[in-house]
Amino acid sequence: MTIEVNGQTFETDEEGYLTNREDWSEDVASEMARQDNCELSDAHWEVINFLREYYDEYQIAPAVRVLTKAIGKKLGADKGNSKYLYELYPYGPAKQACKYAGLPKPTGCV
Amino acid sequence: MSKMLHTVNKSPFEHSALETCLRYARQGSSVLLIEDAVYAAARDTAVAQAVQEALKRVQLYALAPDVEARGMQNRVLDGVRLVDYEGFVDLVVEHNAVQAWL
Amino acid sequence: MEEEAGAGGKVKKFLYVNRKAPYGTIYALESLEVVLIGAAFEQDVSLAFIGDGVYQLTKGQDTKALGVKNFSPAFRALDDYDVNKLYVDEASLRARGLSAEDLLVPVEVVSTERMAEIMEGQDVVLSF
Numbered sequence: 001m002t003i004e005v006n007g008q009t010f011e012t013d014e015e016g017y018l019t020n021r022e023d024w025s026e027d028v029a030s031e032m033a034r035q036d037n038c039e040l041s042d043a044h045w046e047v048i049n050f051l052r053e054y055y056d057e058y059q060i061a062p063a064v065r066v067l068t069k070a071i072g073k074k075l076g077a078d079k080g081n082s083k084y085l086y087e088l089y090p091y092g093p094a095k096q097a098c099k100y101a102g103l104p105k106p107t108g109c110v
Numbered sequence: 111m112s113k114m115l116h117t118v119n120k121s122p123f124e125h126s127a128l129e130t131c132l133r134y135a136r137q138g139s140s141v142l143l144i145e146d147a148v149y150a151a152a153r154d155t156a157v158a159q160a161v162q163e164a165l166k167r168v169q170l171y172a173l174a175p176d177v178e179a180r181g182m183q184n185r186v187l188d189g190v191r192l193v194d195y196e197g198f199v200d201l202v203v204e205h206n207a208v209q210a211w212l
Numbered sequence: 213m214e215e216e217a218g219a220g221g222k223v224k225k226f227l228y229v230n231r232k233a234p235y236g237t238i239y240a241l242e243s244l245e246v247v248l249i250g251a252a253f254e255q256d257v258s259l260a261f262i263g264d265g266v267y268q269l270t271k272g273q274d275t276k277a278l279g280v281k282n283f284s285p286a287f288r289a290l291d292d293y294d295v296n297k298l299y300v301d302e303a304s305l306r307a308r309g310l311s312a313e314d315l316l317v318p319v320e321v322v323s324t325e326r327m328a329e330i331m332e333g334q335d336v337v338l339s340f
Contacts, residue, residue, distance in 0.1 A: 054289075057285065057288075057289075058285045058286050058288060058289035059281065059282065059283055059285045059286050060248065060286045060289055062289070062292065063248070063251070063252050063293070065252065066251075066289075066292045066293055069292065070292055107245055107248040107249055119236070120236075121233055121236065121264050123263065123264055123307065123308070124232075124263065124264055145235070145236045146233045146235075146236030146237075146264070149233065149264070149267065149308070152308070152309055153309055154309030155307060155308050155309045156307040156308070158309070174277065175277035175278040175279075176235075176278060178273075178274040178275070178276070178277055178278070179234075179235050179273060179274065179275040179277070179278040179280070179282070180233065180234065180235065180267060180270065180273060181270040181271055181272035181273040181274070181284075182270075183272065183274070184272065185309065194277070
């Protein structure tokens with residue numbers, strides 16, 4: 001599979017996760033979201049940026065439970081809970097946001 | 111130009127490849143440590159003494175990318191020379207035969 | 213041991229035994245992946261590092277020139293996964309000229325005898 005952004009074509013796996021992390025840009029994220037009928041708000045970006053920083057630091061895409069807890073620690077309890085994150089990312093906060101962040105599918109997600 | 115280059119790729123703590131190699135490596139030949147064998151190039155280990163003994167007879171090299179990947183870059187024994195991939199190729203060219211101790 | 217797991221089952225004690233150096237073989241990375249996946253099941257997880265397995269935790273790993281992924285930073289995320297019992301065999305460290313200060317996460321350095329005791333006390337032991 002591929003995704004086309006601004007005339008450039010990038011390779012993805014069969015679920016739409018970028019094959020090469022270096023291909024990521026904010027435009028790639030927005031295009032992925034558009035294809036899911038989702039428009040990225042500041043709140044969405046906050047989670048995407050958090051995930052990118054987490055990956056830079058630990059080299060893993062965190063499982064949803066870990067993401068929820070870690071967001072709570074960094075951004076506060078009003079954001080570090082399932083309800084808030086699932087409202088932003090109904091397909092699963094870790095799964096969907098990791099895709100938009102250009103990361104691999106979180107370890108442990110089937 | 112009649113010496114042999116020996117390569118070893120197994121950890122000296124888990125396999126006997128290095129020990130056997132050093133037993134057969136003749137005076138003036140070279141031993142290149144790659145992959146998990148680079149742990150043999152570290153200071154203060156249980157095999158360091160045997161490696162230092164060997165250094166009196168043979169020249170030891172360790173492949174730098176493998177050393178760095180394993181975080182051993184600041185622990186390499188004096189006398190062991192680090193080589194990059196090009197250096198690996200040069201060693202192969204400089205020796206008349208290569209024996210890989212797998 | 214008596215605590216109920218989230219999924220309704222009994223919490224079991226899992227020990228992952230790591231015996232291989234990183235990068236030379238795939239075992240170390242595979243073990244870490246299983247640990248991260250297994251953590252989702254909220255069991256009582258411990259990690260043991262013996263033999264060359266202690267090398268998985270060394271500081272300063274830099275795989276740029278080797279061209280493979282450096283997975284050692286993930287050990288620092290284990291705490292987020294509620295995996296915080298890491299046991300390292302003292303004799304294995306010593307034979308490799310290493311001490312706890314050379315490792316990238318806090319660990320409990322234990323004797324071989326204590327390690328054997330820890331192994332005995334598990335419900336499930338997975339060795340890599």
